[in-house]
Structure formats: C-alpha cells, structure tokens
Amino acid sequence: MNYDKLELFVSTSRIRKYLFACNNSKTRALELYKANILLSEAFYPILNNFEVLFRNAVNRELIKHFDDPKWIINEKDGFMSHPSLRKTDFYIKKSVISAEKRLNRKRRPLTPSAIMAEQEFGFWTSFFEAKPFGLLKASILNVFPFRPESTDRSAIRDILKEIREFRNRVYHNEPICFDDGHINLSDAINVRRNIYSLLRWIDYDLFKYVWYYDRLEKRINAVKRI
Template identity: 45%
Template sequence: MKYEKLEHFVSLPRLDRFLTACDGSKTKAQELYKANLRVAESFYPIMHLFEIFLRNTIYYKLTKYFGNPDWIVAEKSGFMSDKTLKPSKYFLKKQIESAETRVRRRGGTITSGKIIAEQMLGFWTSLFDTHHYKLLSGSIIHCFPNRPTEVQRKEINLKLDKIREFRNRVYHNEPVCFNGNKIDFREAMKIKKEILEVLGWIDHDIAKYINQFDNVDAKIHLALSL
C-alpha cells in the first residue's frame, strides 16, 4: 500500500509521528508503523495471561479472606459500599452493577463466574489502591508470596498501574515505539520485565510458563534493525 493511502485510512496525525521519527522518510515511516504493530501484537499473549493469572490469584485470596466464593457479588453491599469509598464514587460497586446489567441484557443469570469474566484489569488493580486495600486489611499483599520483603502495597500498586496503562495503549492501538518524537522501545522492554517480575512474585512457575509465548524481544530487535 502506498503511504498516501495508508495515511488516508490511518489518519494524518497518527502517521505524522512516525514520519517525524524517521526524518521525513515515508518508506521508513511505513516500516516503523508496521514494526510497531508487530511489537504491540507480541504483547497480546503475555498480557492476556497476566490478566488471567492476576485476576484468579486475587479472586482465590479474597475467597479465603471472606470465606465466600461468591464474594464478588455479596460484597457489593459489603466493603464495596463502605462510606469511606464515597470519594471514589464507589468504583468497585459500580463495576459490579454494570457487569450485572450486561449479563441480564444478554438474558443470562447472575453468577460470580460471569461477573468475574466481565471485569477489566482496572477492577483488579484498583484493589491495591489505598482506600480499598485498607478495607481488605491488606490481605491481598499475600497474593505475592515471593516478593522481596521490602516490597509492599505502594510498589506493587505502581507496577500494576504502569502495566495497566501500557496494556490500554496496546489494546487501543496507541504506539509503543516512542519516547517523545524518538524511536525508543525501552518502555516496552521495561513493561515486559515488570510483568514477568510481578508474575514471579505470585509463582515462579507461571513466570516460566509465560516465556513460551514471549517473542517481544525478537520483535523489538527486528524493529530496531530497520
């Protein structure tokens, strides 16, 4: 496809950043655009597995904490309605209610499994925000038994937020190959490292398991060889 046609369908503002990074070369800009897509694509398997492993780890830990496998529905009127959450506009509760609405709209029956499946990564990472964490008595810190002893809620929260923000960029087709107007994949490489680190804090085996789906470094290497 000629650059002009790609520009028409992708949009001028989106492609201009690639053109600037490639010193005005349309050929290089188009190659960089494709390389960026391939790097973003390489994150899909590990992001997918990261979300599943983190979600289920938190779910199991809170099932034990509440003594109820249906806590995600039951706690809508429990800690999720605590008056201290008013400044956050009862984010968790609203996410559950929205999920229930979607399930009912499809003609389904409300079950914990369906509500869990409806939740985005932000639901789970927000549990490490201070206001939610305190209401859970810090119990979810034990989702990470292999973490260094000095690593506590704040550092985990920061890492999860960075991973979530990067995940959103990938899923919303934002470029992952820039630092300002310069070609730079260091953030992508750092995020991959942090994903593996956090998973290793949960269980060393799942961090190893994810390696068989990881070709991020290879795609970045190809992108940098343009």
C-alpha cells in the same frame, strides 16, 4: 501499501507521529508503523495471560479474606459500600453492578465467574489502591507471596498502573515503540520485565508458562533496526 495511502486511510494524525519519529522519512515511518503492529501483536499473549492469571490470584485471595466464594456478589452492600470508598465514587461496586446489568441483557446467569469475566483490568488493580487495601487489612498482598520484603503496596500499585496504561496503548493501536518523537523501547522492555516479576512473585511456574509465548525479542530487534 505506500506511506501516502496509509496516511489517507489510517488518518494523518496517527501516522504523522511515526513520520516525526523517523525524521520525516516516509520509508522508515511505514516500516515503523508495521513494526509497531507486530510488536503489539507479540505482546497480546503476554498481556492476556498475565491479566487472567493476576485476576484469578486476586479472586482467590478475596475468597479467603471474605470466606465467601461469592464475595463479588455478596460484598456489594458490605466492603464495596464502605463510606471510605466514596472518594472513588464506589468504583468497585459500580463495576460489579454494571457487569450484572450487561449479563441480564444477555440473559446469562449472574454467577461469580461470569461477573468476574466482565470486569476490566482496572477493577482488579484497584484493590491495591490505598482505601480498598486498608479495608482489606493488607491481605491482598498475599497475592504475591514471593515478592521481595521491601516491595510494598505502593510499589505494586505503580507497577500495575504502568502495565495497565501500556496494555491500553496496545489494545487501542497506539505507538509503543517511541515517545517524544524518538524511537524508544524502554516502556515495552520495562513492562515486559515487570510482568515477569509479578508472575514470579505469585508463582514461578506462572512465569515459565507465560514465557513460553514470548516472541518479543524478535519484534524488539526489528524496531531497533529501523
């Protein structure tokens, strides 16, 4: 497919970003668009595995904290309803209730694992925000037992925010290989590095497991050649 037809069917507003990043070269813009898709594709197994592993690590820690394998159900009227969470509009509680409603519509049982699977990535990262973190008495930091001593809640929150925003760009077919009209892979490289840091801080074997699926170097180099 040539550039003009791609612009017609994908949308001018989306494709013109690539044209701008390639100094109005339609040939390079087409190559960059394809390279961006392949780079995003290579991120999928890394992002997906990280999300699952991180979610389960958070869940295990919360089970310990509440001494309750069904905390995600039973804490709706406890931790999740604490007045200090009013400023976040009780996001955690509302996410659980929304998940339960979706499962009811599907006529599926309301088990902790089913409710967990319905949660978005932001649900799990929210436990590192100041108010939930304080209510949990910092126990959630135990998700990362091998983190550097200097790494505190805010540092982990910032890393998780960066990963979440990048993840959303990948999942919504947004550019991840340029910004401000210039080819730029720094975000992709930083997110990859930060994901591996967090995995090592949970358990080194998790890093090795996800690394097995990493095909990013080839895709990054392809963008650099454009």
